[in-house]
Amino acid sequence: MxxxxxxxxxxxxxxxxxxxxxxxxxxxxxxxxxxxxxxxxxxxxxxxxxxxxxxxxxxxxxxxxxxxxxxxxxxxxxxxxxxxxxxxxxxxxxxxxxxxxxxxxxxxxxxxxxxxxxxxxxxxxxxxxxxxxxxxxxxxxxxxxxxxxxxxxxxxxxxxxxxxxxxxxxxxxxxxxxxxxxxxxxxxxxxxxxxxxxxxxxxxxxxxxxxxxxxxxxxxxxxxxxxxxxxxxxxxxxxxxxxxxxxxxxxxxxxxxxxxxxxxxxAGEKMSKSLGNTLSIPSVLQRVTGAELRFYMVAAHYRSHVEFSFEALDEAAAGYQRIVSFLDRAGVTETGELPDAFAAAMDDDLGTPAAVAVLYDTVREGNRLLAAGEDVSAAAGAVSAMLDVLGVHPADRAWAGAGASGAEERLTAAVDALVAGLLDERTQARADQDWARADAIRDRIKAAGIEVTDTPDGPTWSVS
RNA sequence: GGUGGGUUGGCCGAGAGGCGAGGCAACGGACUGCAAAUCCGUGUACACGGGUUCAAAUCCCGUACCCACCUCCA
Structure with missing residues (x-):
């Protein structure tokens, strides 16, 4: 090809x-x-x-x-x-x-x-x-x-x-x-x-x-x-x-x-210095991560105009997070085979939109296997390979520089310790079938901006 | 005046003659104590008017509107 x-x-x-x-x-x-x-x-x-x-x-x-x-x-x-x-x-x-x-x-x-x-x-x-x-x-x-x-x-x-x-x-x-x-x-x-x-x-x-x-x-x-x-x-x-x-x-x-x-x-006009309607990179990165911004760009074809909007940017970020969360849950880090359909799309004048569609299809298939308790290593490996080609793999070391500093890591550890205590209480309440108490604890954590998710392996939390 | 590009469902965004890419959102269902996440399902979209064709969002003609380049600009 x-x-x-x-x-x-x-x-x-x-x-x-x-x-x-x-x-x-x-x-x-x-x-x-x-x-x-x-x-x-x-x-x-x-x-x-x-x-x-x-x-x-x-x-x-x-x-x-x-x-x-x-x-x-x-x-x-x-x-x-x-x-x-x-x-x-x-x-x-x-x-x-x-x-x-x-x-x-x-x-x-x-x-x-x-x-x-x-x-x-x-x-x-x-x-x-x-x-x-x-x-x-x-x-x-x-x-x-x-x-x-x-x-x-x-x-x-x-x-x-x-x-x-x-x-x-x-x-x-x-x-x-x-x-x-x-x-x-x-x-x-x-x-x-x-x-x-x-x-x-x-x-x-x-x-x-x-x-x-x-x-x-x-x-x-x-x-x-x-x-x-x-x-x-x-x-x-x-x-x-x-x-x-x-x-x-x-x-x-x-x-x-x-x-x-x-x-x-x-707003319908070219973004340019002379028109004074530019959006600087640092300002956009206050809203989304570098990977999310890159994914937004790559999801459109390079020869198509993109009308920049924060709504569309947020949508792209939401879609990207779905991909990332699949990879997290799959727990597979090895890069695998690139699907043929993805390669065909890329060969065709860098058809990234069609390539991204293959990416989503693979994620859906992977989630299905995950739910069925089957082996997802092939699907997860394929997803990793595709993300690598597009330069948006969440594990790429490139993002580390912009991401968690030592101070942030310590902060995360501190929050984790506090939330873990609350989650233990809630787990106990759930074991006692005291749903009112369990929900009250979850609401309290949520009010602090933290989302709790129950999984078969116990509850996890993330910043919402 | 010359030269390119565009107009697709609630939104974003592909496709370029013949099974409705994909995503986001919404709704219904499964799962869950309830959620979240995930999966399954649900949409008769292609600016307008003609034409060609068995078949047109896709080709042809015309119209409207939008954008870009011809000056520094990714």
């Missing part, structure tokens, strides 16, 4: 055929570290994390590159506003981003290159473009270098647009461009910008344009031809279109497959 993926460039689901047998090179545009990450950002990371896990599961040796854009207009502007060095802001936000990834069990990529560490590679690429007649230094002496859109006949192929149909850039300031759609490869340093935010180049001090970063870094770590390029749909144009044009104009083949994940919207 081969993996099939929807390729945005050809607009169809195609068999995944890697450039090199048994290997997969994956490049995903990471974030510009200018502010706290929100749930929308993390959706992209979670989606590609699932892709990576599935490719590995299918036996591919994956090289996964996710970059960090740590220099750009917004970073400079925000840092100036906050009165601190731009690299200080970028680093602080990078730390926040890492925390968010860790909280959602997003595995670190193979390499995580930062733009500022690859300026020489970018300059080299720009020089090559100039030599080949696809780029030119600005004619106004600003020190900018632009990509010449008209010199590249297939410009617009990724997003199926004709250059003449595009609305000219609204920034209006042509700054020595031959065509308003030409985009900056290199930005000459402006007086107002800090010296530290510029690097020497053949065109004077300056800093790289956004698009060239990804071309340079993808080329360095994956080669100028690689398998899959991913990112959010909003990056299709201009960012991905430009990346592809640059690398191809410089002689590379670039990505064989393009994958784009859809939005998370709130």
């Amino acid at each position: 081969t993996i099939r993926l929807y390729d945005t460039a050809t607009r169809e689901v195609r068999d995944f055929v890697p450039l090199r047998e048994g290997r997969a090179g994956l490049y995903v545009c990471g974030l510009t570290v200018q502010s706290e990450p929100h749930v929308g950002h993390v959706r992209s990371a979670v989606n590609f994390d699932v892709l990576q896990r599935w490719l590995r599961h299918r036996g591919y040796e994956v090289t996964f590159i996710r970059n960090i854009t740590d220099i750009d207009d917004k970073i400079l502007a925000k840092a100036a506003d906050q009165g601190r060095p731009w690299y200080n802001l970028a680093y602080a936000m990078k730390i926040e981003l890492d925390k968010a990834y860790a909280a959602l069990n997003v595995a670190p990529p193979t390499y995580e290159p930062a733009a500022t560490g690859h300026v020489p590679e970018m300059i080299e690429l720009i020089e090559r473009l100039i030599e080949r007649g696809h780029a030119y230094p600005a004619e106004d002496g600003s020190g900018d270098v632009y990509f010449d859109v008209r010199s590249w006949p297939t410009y617009g192929e990724l997003t199926h647009q004709g250059v003449d149909d595009m609305e000219p850039a609204a920034d209006a300031d042509p700054r020595g461009k031959r065509d308003p759609r030409d985009f900056a490869l290199w930005k000459g340093r402006k007086e107002s910008e800090p010296e530290t935010a510029s690097w020497p180049s053949p065109w004077g001090r300056g800093r790289p344009g956004w698009h060239i970063e990804c071309s340079a870094m993808a080329g360095k770590y994956l080669g100028e031809a690689f398998d899959i390029h991913g990112g959010g749909v909003d990056l299709r144009f201009p960012h991905h279109e430009n990346e592809q044009a640059q690398t191809r104009a410089a002689g590379g083949a670039f990505a064989s497959y393009w994958m784009h994940n859809a939005w998370i919207t709130t």
Whole structure:
């Protein structure tokens, strides 16, 4: 069975055929570290994390590159506003981003290159473009270098647009461009910008344009031809279109497959920094766990819009808890076989919704066996295997970091001791068939926010 | 103006010509001293109008509404 993926460039689901047998090179545009990450950002990371896990599961040796854009207009502007060095802001936000990834069990990529560490590679690429007649230094002496859109006949192929149909850039300031759609490869340093935010180049001090970063870094770590390029749909144009044009104009083949994940919207609108309707990861994690949030995202298909709501999030969390509770009661920790239907769903363009349906079916079957007192090891093992692929296994060590600290464990032990005393009393009352007293004790415990459950092995408690 | 995507039951969310994915909620039943959990059962959903077909939520034509990209954006 081969993996099939929807390729945005050809607009169809195609068999995944890697450039090199048994290997997969994956490049995903990471974030510009200018502010706290929100749930929308993390959706992209979670989606590609699932892709990576599935490719590995299918036996591919994956090289996964996710970059960090740590220099750009917004970073400079925000840092100036906050009165601190731009690299200080970028680093602080990078730390926040890492925390968010860790909280959602997003595995670190193979390499995580930062733009500022690859300026020489970018300059080299720009020089090559100039030599080949696809780029030119600005004619106004600003020190900018632009990509010449008209010199590249297939410009617009990724997003199926004709250059003449595009609305000219609204920034209006042509700054020595031959065509308003030409985009900056290199930005000459402006007086107002800090010296530290510029690097020497053949065109004077300056800093790289956004698009060239990804071309340079993808080329360095994956080669100028690689398998899959991913990112959010909003990056299709201009960012991905430009990346592809640059690398191809410089002689590379670039990505064989393009994958784009859809939005998370709130109140019908895209969640974005500019609209100011973002939900930061820490705020959402006050309500649900990282595993629950990840499960919510993974239960929808990556190409579908998700209208974020706390109601839907709670529903997903409730469903997830059912799965977790099955695993708890099964008491089986070994990972078993992945059901064929689950694998088939995953092979079909990462069909996580159908895969999750298989997960629930298996849980139901497992609960049935459990009730019948039969062997559940196969079902529980399958559930574990599926949760592993989706990156939401409750026993995953990733959750431990965010979970119980030593202090919390001591607190749990203390509560347990107190509740255990009450439960002993209640057990005695039940043995005496004094139901009124038994229920009164249970109500009292419940009033403290603790749910009591009777099982054949005696009562247990959990925080409700 | 150009380019994409969407509209599915109380809610979330799959599917893409032919047995109503799955989840959450609700209701009934089993189990339980009563609960909880779990299991079993219960729904005639596919924006609207035409058309193609033995058969359409799925294909075609048209209409309405929503969203995104073309400017920094996962």
